[in-house]
Amino acid sequence: MSYRRILPIEFCHCDPAGIVFYPRYVEMAQHVVENYFTEVLETPFSQMVAAGQGVPAARLEFDFRKPSRLGDRLEWVLQVEHIGRSSIRFLLNAEDRLEARITVVWIGEGFVPAPLPDPVRKRLQAHHVQGATAPGDGR
Template sequence: MTFEMKQKVLFKHCDPAGIVFFPRYFEMMNDCVETFFSEVLEWPFEEFIGREGVPTAAIETRFTAPSLHGDHLVIALDVEHVGRTSFTYRMTAWCGDEKRFETKARLVFVNDSGRPQPWPEAIRAKLEAALEPAA
């Protein structure tokens, strides 16, 4: 199951040349993850952040083309692996037929001391249901 989020490139995302400043892409990625948690897992960040968290443990990103102020991106998230305390996703952003970035990241579910803990069963089941089918 691919989760998609639309994102218009706003003035706040851009450098003075009107091109997305690369750290802003990471904010967009996190917005997509947070929206995925709300809409797919039905577990909004505001319900658990503070007591628990989902920090990014690893991320690898490739920027393939610049995005400009006013572009309309579609950011797609695919769950690739669900572990006991983490999950790995692949995310790709497109503007029309042109890929703008691709990233792979692993999030870890942690307690209030920052230690990994198992996913709640209901959340784990939803993550597994969202797993990308094996090729």
């Protein structure tokens, strides 16, 4: 199962030529992940931060395939590719423009990796893409 979100390309995302400046894609991907946590996992970032928890990114991989321009509307698709003990790897696609993998790590008190809480893990498992694995992610 996948999560979808449409994001418009606005002036703030673009360079003077009207093309998305690549670091803005990272911000957009983070926006999709954050909203996935709120809408699907029922665990808003504000709730995590208030509890001294969080999910900082531990790894970012982006393959840029085609530029996006001011006024475009990109449909982002997020899939749960891997669930570890304390990590989650998301696969994101923004149409034919880019593919990204973002690995986040659940941190608990003291800002150290902690096991994913059971309610979060169960919701993640319902959205996990079976058979998708990448080497080197054993957390």
